[in-house]
Amino acid sequence: MEELSLKLAMIGVAGIGAQWAAWRWHLPAIVLLFVVGLLFGPVTGFLNPARDFETLYRPAVSMAVAIVLFEGGLTLNFREVRETTVAVRRVILGGGVLVWLFTALAAHFLSGLSWPTSIILGAVLVVTGPTVIIPLLRQAHLKSRPASILRWEAIINDPIGALFAVIAFETLLVMGGAHEAENFIVSAIASGVFALVGGVAAGYGLSRLFARGHAPEYLKSPILFVTVLGMNAVTNLILHDSGLLTVTVMGVTMANLRLSSISDIRRFKETITTLLVSGLFIILTAALTREEIALFDWRAVLFVLAVLFVVRPLAIFIATLGTGLPWRERVLVGWIAPRGIVAVAVAGLFGASLSRYGVEDGPRMLTYTFAVVAASIVLHGFSLKPMARAFDLVAADRPGVLLVGASRFSIGLARRLKALGVPTLIADSNWSRLAEARLGDFDTWFGEILSENAHHSLNLSRFSYIVAATDNPAYNSLVCTDFGPDVGRSAVFQIGPSTNSDRHSVNFTIGGLPLFRPGKSFNDLRDHIATGWLFQATRLTESFGYAAFTAECPEGTHVILWVRPSGELIFAAKEGSGDPVAGDTIISFGPPRKDRDQEKIARATTVDRETRAERARMAADEAKA
Structure with a gap:
């Protein structure tokens, strides 16, 4: 027991330490977490999640991923996506299906994986991971439109990619005679309806409960926490991993209901999510064995190159035809697609399941997924900001100052900052007070x-x-x-x-x-x-x-x-x-x-x-x- 407590403490310290180092030296946090996981697992053998946590390992991972996706849903407000509605819909629906198809073809014909493994691997790699994208966007300071597309795609695609994998796996079981087709179809429809209806109902019900004062402030976040876990578990009883869609829908619903305490709730969830992401990625990386790493060969290299440089850019290029997006934004969105926790968690689950059903190359799914995750977080993490700067898609290259209140004092300060090349904005709700700032050719914003x-x-x-x-x-x-x-x-x-x-x-x-x-x-x-x-x-x-x-x-x-x-x-x-x-x-x-x-x-x-x-x-x- 004491040894397990020490390991949990070490995971927490190393995870938050990696997050701090990433903030301090402007590095992608997921890269440092990946390195820590390798050191804890395959390199030193200090941590073996399957052995250390035994039967709690997979349920704990499932619950943690559900909380991460719910917190991501809380950040999605429909008002911010108005100018990118068509592009987001095309990228998520059309782009997701194309990535699934092209990835499966690359896995089978380039790497020689069997069709069952290739099809499920293609579904797994549809996800792009909010736990990776959102910190990158925070560091890169992208303009609003490409940032909105990448954020919405990452959060919505996580549960969709997991569902694609579930559907593909269950379909293979039906074709192999392990399940009855009628039961699978009924379960898939029931889980989809429950995810949409139940997610909206739970989000709306909690919002009304909180708004009418039926829960004290100190209990709001705990109530929300257990509701997310409950909705995820109930939906999973109908169809495995479909609970991820339920909690995402629930989060999006609450984000758009104008709940006065949503900011406090979101900040609490962000704190929990940071802890979970840090620990989860270390644990999932540590679960990679040396035998699985040994499966990485030249065919895996071909597959990774195809996914990063052909599959994703081609799928996004086709999906965004006719959306009106400038070519620079299409290229950026087509390139940036780092995978994260959900891809690794789902790949580990289905790789082991395929092995149990006699698919010999099932374990290679986790190896290939880790290869794509590692390559994408390194290449995309370090290239996003330079690429955005080269394409003039950075909102501001230098730290900016927002001055609230138009007066001779704030205008004088803005004049000096502007002369030194510092981005400034003067905001005021009084139009006449902004007159002098407008005449001085300063950036202004009229409103509250x-x-x-x-x-x-x-x-x-x-x-x-x-x-x-x-x-x-x-x-x-x-x-x-x-x-x-x-x-x-x-x-x-x-x-x-x-x-x-x-x-x-x-x-x-x-x-x-x-x-x-x-x-x-x-x-x-x-x-x-x-x-x-x-x-x-x-x-x-x-x-x-x-x-x-x-x-x-x-x-x-x-x-x-x-x-x-x-x-x-x-x-x-x-x-x-x-x-x-x-x-x-x-x-x-x-x-x-x-x-x-x-x-x-x-x-x-x-x-x-x-x-x-x-x-x-x-x-x-x-x-x-």
């Missing part, structure tokens, strides 16, 4: 930044930092609280006055980091600008370091952030930010230098006067219209 429409119409992955700079401190705190879990609590900043009063200070868990220390209110900043305070950009050199910069600055100057030569942004208010060094460019806000900046102040005053006149003219024209 906290609205559901903003989350779907704005590609928020472009922005690594958010600065809430409106005249309402409470609203600034709300913006930072809402966006904090998405971009990181250390990457959201706000303006607002400092207070030492317990009566007036908000809880430390609410809001973002103060942009100024001590805090400055909106009125303070407005008064500073009225008296001539300016934003300055200063590049440090070996001869002019940070100490010389601070000594030369007028009293009261605040360092807002600095931009490193790599494009990385470091905000001074962030804990542990350190000091800028040679090569960094500092953006500061402070009083003008009396001699050198007099001309700048005069010029800025003239521009401001002209801008105000232009705004008045625009307002008059809008009033007449």
Whole structure:
């Protein structure tokens, strides 16, 4: 018992350690997890899942995969797929069937696998795996349309690929006389109906239960957790592995019912999913034996090359004909298809089942699947971002800043950031306040930044930092609280006055980091600008370091952030930010230098006067219209 506890602890530590290393050095996490699994299993023999977990192994894997797919379904909102509906439908339905067909042909004619093994292997490799795609998309910062296609395909194709494999396997059993055709047809239809109807009913029922207050907040996630496991198990009683479709439908249903607590639920599920994905991939990789690895030969190499460079690109090219997608997006979607946990889990199950029914090359299915998984996660994981950049499909090459609230302060900061090539967007719900930003040719967004429409119409992955700079401190705190879990609590900043009063200070868990220390209110900043305070950009050199910069600055100057030569942004208010060094460019806000900046102040005053006149003219024209 103690030895098993140690192994479970080691799996957890190694899995989360691999996830952290992937985040720290911008690597595909699945690659590191794959390496850890090989070290734990075939290389050292430290972990043998079938022996260590015995009869719990396969049920545990099935439940974990169900939770992963449900969490993926929670991220699929129909509003974000409106512009790609036709393409997504073609890629999932047409592309999936073509991948199945072409993969089966390649397995049989190139690798010499039997038809039963080839057909089921083709079905297994239809899946592309949200556990691999979603982290890659998070790192690559793709534009919204190709990112949406890849995400929807990965999440929907996982249960569909598993069902393809189940149907193929059951059909082979019927043809071999092991099952009756009538029973299989009835089971397939019943499981499909139950998956669709039951998934929608469970999702809708839980949403109503939560919305009407029939469950306390602390029980919502546990209730959801056990319901997912229950729906998966019940559907599997009808037809093996059909529960994956049920829980996916359930997740998609809840994602589109405007449930107020969906964000908290989704974040809880993301935490559980990260733990499960980390542990699952290590366990599944460790289950690969040396004998199965030895089955990898030159025919397996031919098969992997065919799947990656011919089967997938050709299937997507045919499926997306007439969809209106630009050729660059079609090529990218056709290339990027890393396989993941579901493919390995399903291949292991059916490979062993084929062996029991006398198909000699059944075990080779797992070897070939692992080969495709390993090759795809390495090639696709390391090529996605360079390929997207070459095709101009990256939303933003550099970390961007979202400024909430259009004012002379935020426009001045945006002007300095834009001059340094940092992507910026100024958002405000007041059209007239955006007038000066529009005249300055800044990227702007008119609307409520906290609205559901903003989350779907704005590609928020472009922005690594958010600065809430409106005249309402409470609203600034709300913006930072809402966006904090998405971009990181250390990457959201706000303006607002400092207070030492317990009566007036908000809880430390609410809001973002103060942009100024001590805090400055909106009125303070407005008064500073009225008296001539300016934003300055200063590049440090070996001869002019940070100490010389601070000594030369007028009293009261605040360092807002600095931009490193790599494009990385470091905000001074962030804990542990350190000091800028040679090569960094500092953006500061402070009083003008009396001699050198007099001309700048005069010029800025003239521009401001002209801008105000232009705004008045625009307002008059809008009033007449």
